[in-house]
Amino acid sequence: MSAAIMLRQRNSIHLMVDSASYFSDGIIAGFLDKCRTMPEIRCAATTLGASLWQTIIFDAISDGFKSFDEVKAGIAPLLEQLYEAHADTVCEPGMWSSADVWVIGWSDEIDGPDGFVIGMDDLEDWTLQHGDDGRRPFVVEPLASLDLGLNMHPCPTAHQLFEARFPISLAESDRLIPDIDLLQLLEVQRRMLYRGRYHFIGGYALLTSVSRDGISQRRVHTWDEDEVGRLIVPQPIDWRRWRTEREAMCGIRPAGMRAHTQFH
Template sequence: MTATNIVISPKHQAIHVVTDAASYDRNGVLAGFVPKFYTVPGWPGGIAVRGMTIATPVLGYELTNAFATFDDIVECIEVVLPSMVNRWQLNNHIELLLVGFSESRGGPEAYVIETTDQTPIGVPEGTKGDYLPEPFVLQRLPNVIVGPVIPGEIVMEAWFEGLSEDDEPAVLKNKLCKVIEMQRHALFDDGIHWIGGYAQHSTITREGITQCLLQDWRSQDQIGQMIKPAPIDWPRWNVAHGFSPGCRLAGG
């Protein structure tokens, strides 16, 4: 289970993508730290990958060399992706999230496409998220996506006010930092913490792509062990990160 949070902001003509970097086996044992968002400066845009670790560089390279523009990949990925998956024998579940600017439709967009009908790691068997399509069917996403979904009790404990596509960039960056920290501390139905390593924030505009670290947990997360986040005091965390003790962002 990879944290993949996306905010499409037509108002600011920007795309924000926040991913974690933990790579692990199906039991949640940490194997390493890898970036999970493949940037494509030429579009500009990128591909976020959930599932097999090797899929990020392999499919990122293949797809960006196959398509010169974001509109091209949106139009043709359903046709070419099955052969790429077969050629590289990527048999386990992979989820690709495409983000970029459509010249034909005039703005920033996000899409999802799956390679199997398998249940992703960390998702209860027999269930799928509301936005997951059938294999190799491209589906457009809403402007705000938080994945995995944060349990309600953590949202309440953290006094989280939610994300908005109209948030100012500095406010949104702070909120996204809080989102992935909540995801890190969530225990999902399998009783495992899945979010770790570090949190990378990619900001995409028509002018280019910038990236930064929102959080760095590598001193806590040990290779060969399961992720065990340090206890968090949410009121103290909120104040330290520019939030009031309640749910409103200072200056927001």
């Protein structure tokens, strides 16, 4: 499992991921860019699940479609074919072969940024894991059908955001600054436990942004304490200090002085 945050704003869409790959006991196996950019089709994608899915899915999207809108329209049957062909080989026997695919891009149909999530799994296994939550595998979930224009996995609770002193309503998506606010959300996610056992978010934070003009991707933070062969152990954070230092690093005035500043 991995972390992902998708944020759509007026003129762009962003995808923040971490980079840690780990074994079933939580030990870090390595670090990798979990988001693939596809500039020729103004599209980017990440997967949550077994890491071997990434190359398989990324290559299939890049080779099979000529635009983001084609990806959105045709990805469901493609993923069904890939799942049937590779589900038995992407992970060790007895482990979940399911995955979620997150895609962002520039849509010519709506002349704007767009994104969606789609799950891959055997229907029986999906029902066992998710219950009757209304979702189904191989069905595109547009970002428009999700709350706020913001999607996160794992999703912090309101109390966790309060404890982190997150200063902006998540409903105000155009006020969020990806380099600051998405990283703070990722730091909150980093402190969540996977199935109550271990922390699973780390390495470095990779931010991908898509606009009419194309795609950019960059590392916005590295957790130097994370090492291959060890568990992830997040360090304590003074959230007020963290916020002040991050805003200064990005050349942003303190949060209390931002009321009349617009971000796009």
